[in-house]
Amino acid sequence: MEKIIINNPSRQTNWYVITGGPSSGKTTTVNILRERGYITTMEHARHFLDTQRLKGKTIEEVRKNQREFQLGVLDMQIEQEKEIAPHVQVFLDRAIPDALAYYRFLNLSVDDKLRDALRNISYKKIFIMDSLPLKNDYARNENAAAQKKIHELITAVYESLPFPVVHVPVLPAEERVDFILKNL
Numbered sequence: 308m309e310k311i312i313i314n315n316p317s318r319q320t321n322w323y324v325i326t327g328g329p330s331s332g333k334t335t336t337v338n339i340l341r342e343r344g345y346i347t348t349m350e351h352a353r354h355f356l357d358t359q360r361l362k363g364k365t366i367e368e369v370r371k372n373q374r375e376f377q378l379g380v381l382d383m384q385i386e387q388e389k390e391i392a393p394h395v396q397v398f399l400d401r402a403i404p405d406a407l408a409y410y411r412f413l414n415l416s417v418d419d420k421l422r423d424a425l426r427n428i429s430y431k432k433i434f435i436m437d438s439l440p441l442k443n444d445y446a447r448n449e450n451a452a453a454q455k456k457i458h459e460l461i462t463a464v465y466e467s468l469p470f471p472v473v474h475v476p477v478l479p480a481e482e483r484v485d486f487i488l489k490n491l
Contacts, residue, residue: 313427313468314427315427319431322402322431323396323397323398323399323432324430324465325434326405326436327458327461328457329454332436332439332480334350336487337350339484340484346397348387351387352376377406377413388402402430403421404428404465406424408464412460432470433468435462437475438458438477473487
């Protein structure tokens, strides 16, 4: 596996990443944080699918070209992270390193765009959500084995980075948010 080289490992942000495999409660957690008044971001894979659907494409058409799909999501994530001031406290619903985990899951070679994006990342802390029972919908189509593998890859990617990682246990949604806030 390719080692991630960060250009400025001492760069500080006040950004917290909420991540984990599919169906781990990330978006629910981020929504509760938003309801409590915190600044949050959206999850870009679902947003990318929605923008493509508005252009008349089906989910199947979008997912057929996984590299194009992953690059579309990555572009949105890069743009979003560029727009956030480092001092702003924000909870990110996934972050750029998630793309590396998905590239690995899909056996896609790492391209320069992802490599360059990874060189410039900085996060205050990573919260990896333990998996919940898998619930598929129009945007999520993984099976239980894929859910487990993606979670393992996301964990491995983030644990290889120089940022603190906290694993968030399965709890009722409000208690998970309380757990995160107690561990900032």
